[in-house]
Amino acid sequence: GMTMMVVTHEMGFARRVAHRVVFMDEGQVVEEAAPEAFFAAAKSDRAKEFLSKILTH
Numbered sequence: 001g002m003t004m005m006v007v008t009h010e011m012g013f014a015r016r017v018a019h020r021v022v023f024m025d026e027g028q029v030v031e032e033a034a035p036e037a038f039f040a041a042a043k044s045d046r047a048k049e050f051l052s053k054i055l056t057h
Helices: 011-017 035-040 045-054
Strands: 021-025 028-033
Touching (some): 011 035, 021 035, 028 045
16 A cells, blocks of 8 residues: 655645545644544634635535
8 A cells, every 4th residue: 555645735635535634733733533524523723713714615
């Protein structure tokens, strides 16, 4: 198999192709989850704030 790590702000891309989403803020991991869980119900306030600004549901 192959592993690829992609750093992106393109959440549509991450939602479609990622197996895991790692959300970072100021160089620290804030949250890690499967894309379905992350985009449906982010746990951290910072991730919720970020998603509310960039996603249109």
